[in-house]
Amino acid sequence: NAGVTQTPKFRxxxxxxxxxxxxxxxxxxxxxxxxRQDPGMGLRLIHYSVGEGTTAKGEVxxxxxxxxLKKQNFLLGLESAAPxxxxxxxxxxxxxxxxxxxxxxxxxxxxxxxxx
Amino acid sequence: xxxVTQLGSHVSVSEGALVLLRCNYxxxxxxxxxxxxxxxxxxxxxxxxxxxxxxxxxxxxGFEAEFxxxxxxxxxxxxxxxMSDAAEYFCAVRNYGGSQGNLIxxxxxxxxxxx
Numbered sequence: 001n002a003g004v005t006q007t008p009k010f011r012x013x014x015x016x017x018x019x020x021x022x023x024x025x026x027x028x029x030x031x032x033x034x035x036r037q038d039p040g041m042g043l044r045l046i047h048y049s050v051g052e053g054t055t056a057k058g059e060v061x062x063x064x065x066x067x068x069l070k071k072q073n074f075l076l077g078l079e080s081a082a083p084x085x086x087x088x089x090x091x092x093x094x095x096x097x098x099x100x101x102x103x104x105x106x107x108x109x110x111x112x113x114x115x116x
Numbered sequence: 117x118x119x120v121t122q123l124g125s126h127v128s129v130s131e132g133a134l135v136l137l138r139c140n141y142x143x144x145x146x147x148x149x150x151x152x153x154x155x156x157x158x159x160x161x162x163x164x165x166x167x168x169x170x171x172x173x174x175x176x177x178g179f180e181a182e183f184x185x186x187x188x189x190x191x192x193x194x195x196x197x198x199m200s201d202a203a204e205y206f207c208a209v210r211n212y213g214g215s216q217g218n219l220i221x222x223x224x225x226x227x228x229x230x231x
Binding site: 109 | 206
């Protein structure tokens with residue numbers, strides 16, 4: 001099993017450009033998450049999904065959109081990148097048939113994004 | 117609402133010394149608590165978690181944590197530090213709110229281990 005993979009690993013954008021980050025998991029997990037990590041801030045939830053075709057907002061959703069067309073994939077989009085979106089982005093997944101309260105989240109290796 | 121506070125953004129210990137990383141939580145319901153570790157340029161990996169039952173939880177790499185309800189704490193310890201323990205450690209609490217399954221993370225504690 002590859003676990004949780006993220007593409008790309010690094011990216012540099014100019015202000016106003018758009019891009020999509022791809023997260024894939026091969027563990028048949030129902031729940032998937034996108035976090036951003038900033039120095040001294042810990043990880044903050046951007047969006048999450050509790051199953052194929054469903055998404056919901058997390059703590060810091062502004063400026064991002066997501067889609068979960070396939071169970072194994074969770075895409076994070078930036079329509080018009082801003083310097084404030086410079087961060088490290090982590091995807092995670094968990095197996096949650098009954099609600100997910102105690103399930104472990106498995107994290108990908110991260111995508112380092114710089115917006116100039 | 118749940119929240120987590122990690123005391124000390126940076127902790128430095130000598131190799132072989134006790135590791136103690138502090139985490140206090142706030143929760144109006146019985147909390148589910150987690151410790152994750154992040155090695156440089158890597159994603160997060162679960163060290164251990166507390167859900168119910170035994171309050172002393174053992175994790176990987178010799179780490180353990182004790183849930184103390186009276187102190188609202190979930191401190192992480194390891195009797196003897198190794199150089200390979202140098203990493204950033206995050207305490208987290210499960211969110212019972214609208215984003216079911218979400219983790220609320222502390223700001224992290226970076227552990228340095230001196231030879």
